[in-house]
Amino acid sequence: MEKRGLAPTDKDGSQFSYYLSFSNNIDWVTLSSPDFELDNDSIVETQKISKALKTTCVETSVFDSDWAIIKLYDYLNKNSHTVAIGRAEEFLGESNTSEKGVRECWSPLLAEGKTWDELTKIWNDDYTFIEDALEKTAPFFGMDFKNIRADYRVFEGNPDNFNTVVLYFKSHGEAFIKEGPTKIHSPGGSIPISGEEGHYSFYNSGGISSGL
Numbered sequence: 001m002e003k004r005g006l007a008p009t010d011k012d013g014s015q016f017s018y019y020l021s022f023s024n025n026i027d028w029v030t031l032s033s034p035d036f037e038l039d040n041d042s043i044v045e046t047q048k049i050s051k052a053l054k055t056t057c058v059e060t061s062v063f064d065s066d067w068a069i070i071k072l073y074d075y076l077n078k079n080s081h082t083v084a085i086g087r088a089e090e091f092l093g094e095s096n097t098s099e100k101g102v103r104e105c106w107s108p109l110l111a112e113g114k115t116w117d118e119l120t121k122i123w124n125d126d127y128t129f130i131e132d133a134l135e136k137t138a139p140f141f142g143m144d145f146k147n148i149r150a151d152y153r154v155f156e157g158n159p160d161n162f163n164t165v166v167l168y169f170k171s172h173g174e175a176f177i178k179e180g181p182t183k184i185h186s187p188g189g190s191i192p193i194s195g196e197e198g199h200y201s202f203y204n205s206g207g208i209s210s211g212l
Contacts, residue, residue: 006169014168019152022163023144030144032151043071050075056109058141060134060148063088068130070137072105081105085123086130111142 001007006016021030031049036042046059050073059071067086072079083101101123103116110116122136131149138145146161155164192198 001169002172005172007172009168009170011166011168013170015171016169017152018167018169019155020165020167021147021150021155022165023142023147024163025142027142028144028147030147030150032155034152046071047073062130062134062149065129065131068134070134072109074105074108077108079105083123085133086127109141111140114140 011017016035017033019032021032023029031045032042033045036045042061043059046057049055050057054075056072056074056076059073061069061071063069067084067088069088070083070085072081072083074080081102083106101120106119107116110119119137119140122133122140125133127133134148135145137143138148150162155162
């Protein structure tokens, strides 16, 4: 986090936060953040964590309870793979994406007593709510079923049901660096005029940097 220009702080002074929910067996930690504003924020973060900690990370995304995407990043074995579950036709056929998964990528993660055939059957079944597929997937990798289908909003709303720690960070310097669109506002009606040079006050409410 220091390399990214961020330092620990309290909730009131934070510009970025992580919600870490530990599984009962402490084998997995579920990470989410209200600051993942773009569709690929969590994907990029997953890749960074896998590389930084030299470990295996799994990123899950659910779309309107109709379909889900499970992405594997295994830094140690240099594996990455994406599984599409449910009505995700637009993802099927993409490079490194399949409906059933790739056995060599996922089998090393299987919990004791769980088989590959059982897992692929779950991934290819039909579901009214795709979250049920994630819940059935969780025990195959030793994850908690309640954690795999939760995010920071669930953790905030049910603090007694999860073993959650929240980490808050603020910028080291004057600008808070963050990937995403920049939102600039000009206070007091000082609007720049096209084609004319001038100096104007503005503040940035988020994006590449935020602050005055």
